[in-house]
Amino acid sequence: MSPAGRSLRRTLALSGKELRHIVRDPRTLYLALGMPVVMLFIFGYAVTFDLDRLPLGVLDADRSPESRELVRAFESSGVFQRAWDLSNAAEEAEGHFHRGRIQGALVISPGFGRELGAGREGQVQFLLDGTDGVTAAIALGYAGAIAKAYQLRLLSRLSLELAPPLDARVRLRYNPEARSTIFIVPGLIALILALMMVLLTSLSVAREWERGSLEQLFATPAKRLQILIGKLLPYVALGMLQVLLVLALGTLLFQVPVRGSLLWLLGTALVFISGCVGQGLLISVLTRNQQLATQVAAITALLPTVLLSGFIFPIENMPWPLQALSTIVPARYFISALRGIMLKGNGPAEIWPQLAALLTFALVMLAAANARFQRRLD
Amino acid sequence: MSGAILAATDLSRRFGKIVALDGLSLSMGAGELFGLVGPDGAGKTTALRLLAGQLRPDAGSVRVMARDPVREGDAVRAELGYVPQQFSLYGDLSVQENLDFFGAMFGLNGAEVEARSEELLALTRLKPFRSRRADALSGGMYKKLSVACSLLHRPRVLLLDEPTNGVDPISRRELWQLLQRFAAQGMAVLLSTPYMDEAARCHRVGLLHRGRLVRCGPPGELRHSVGHGCYWLEDLPRQIAEEVLAQTAVLTRVPQGKRYRLLVRRDGEEALAQRVSQAGGRLTPTQPGFEDLFLLFTSEGGDGA
Ligand SMILES: Nc1ncnc2c1ncn2[C@@H]1O[C@H](COP(=O)(O)OP(=O)(O)OP(=O)(O)O)[C@@H](O)[C@H]1O
């Protein structure tokens, strides 16, 4: 057999063996294909980040045309629903908050309309129940947008030479109904891939360390690169399968659009997956132990992807040290690229910086894993 | 050592503060069956891993057919079969799948793997179990499969780490017959074992104790090199026996049932015989075995007779 033929045969034999492990351990398969479905349903149906008619207490101490217009702006947004009219006392709002009757309160100070009319700042207070931080953060975003839109409307009325306001809700442009499922699916793909790919690959190599099969494998003339590529290939394929699964379900069940090229989407996913399996490999090479590998995978893959990728918490709202940290989280670039491709129909011209970042991450991880992977037991 | 197929020179390896192997030197020719005998923790596994190039030595060198297994790994691995101590096949793969996989790893093509695995399955009598998962095999069958997997590429050197540990007596005898057959065909076979009684079946034996090779030679010679008297002590209550035996000439004493097995320095034999007969006991001479030999080395901290 030619050296190339032998090399290919080894790589394929390793992949075949790995595939058998995956297929014969139904837990891996359930986890790999079941988790995306479960997560999609949880995020799609149960945990909706869409705010629908959040009960709002309103205290309009000004009772001017301007104040009434602001209240109407909140009401007509569809996000808030005027649930209680508060008479005057701030303690009253407190009581309603406690009893869960309202989740937000709009407090307009006396003289609001007069101040605005005089071109000065009007005083408005917006109180939020912060118990559910995510909801509160989103509600705050909406409240800010409503106030901004109101302000622009007001401005355009006050000084005619001002151009009519642009759409103040820039973030919602590509998702007009502000449906969070659409926004969530790219993040979900990143989360599932980051978690599963890193975890599964790190476990697969750590398992061989623990069970001693590497000792037998190392006794054969198989080369390091053949071992690595052969072991990783099936997981890359599994990751692509997950992407297709989430995309298919997202499109069918939640009408998530793919406005850009599917090919570029899959290509970007492939680069991201390569980085993830590289990270998983590096973890297992360093820990050589399944339990430790799991913990390290959770800390280095799951946490950053949930917290620092912009999946749930917008990066621009983070304090700067976290923003800085987020620049080394690959999911950040992947989610941004996916959102671009899926929602805005972006192509390589727009997403190349993200692609470059993902490619860099993948190369660094794979090179580091390859460098640390010894074909020996010491 | 030009004729040596496998040679180690002053091989040492430590793990942190533990000196696992301390200056091992040995050399083997074709067709030789060499047994590395030693108790738990003696350094057998470390020695075999160093010989197989799985570990890097701190000092000393290994040559397999004149090649360094660390620097010329691939060339050495093509000539070397290695059966690790731990379970190291893929348990969720069948017997045949394990053979196919390792065949591919050794760079054999499909036809070669098929022919050789047929041959090895017949030799190890595993044919009826070819579709059974490896982790469902008995200890003996598993070891035989492990041996088969490491012979697919027809190595000239075979290293086996405790191949008979956890194996029932019948499979154990079968394994030994296989190893003796391989050696007879010209393979250099080196195995490690904690069982002293297995030493007698090797052409040459090395006694390993605390990382050091304390004795090395043909088993018959080693046994005769014990320069002490070996005895059974009988008919004495334990307490009295302990009193009688409390002297420096008694090198080892192992209670076995109601008897004691002893190694006694020649210059103390007479005195001991007197004390025993005074106490009313009986002293019968016997042939020293490998157990006695080994006990002697280990009780004296390894510096031997
Ligand atoms: N990878 C390692 N890391 C740390 N210590 C080790 C390692 N391998 C072996 N040792 C230590 O080196 C010494 C020799 O171990 P080794 O496994 O070679 O002995 P052995 O004769 O094979 O014993 P056993 O019969 O238990 O298999 C022991 O004290 C062991 O604890």
Ligand SMILES: [Mg+2]
């Ligand atoms: Mg051992």
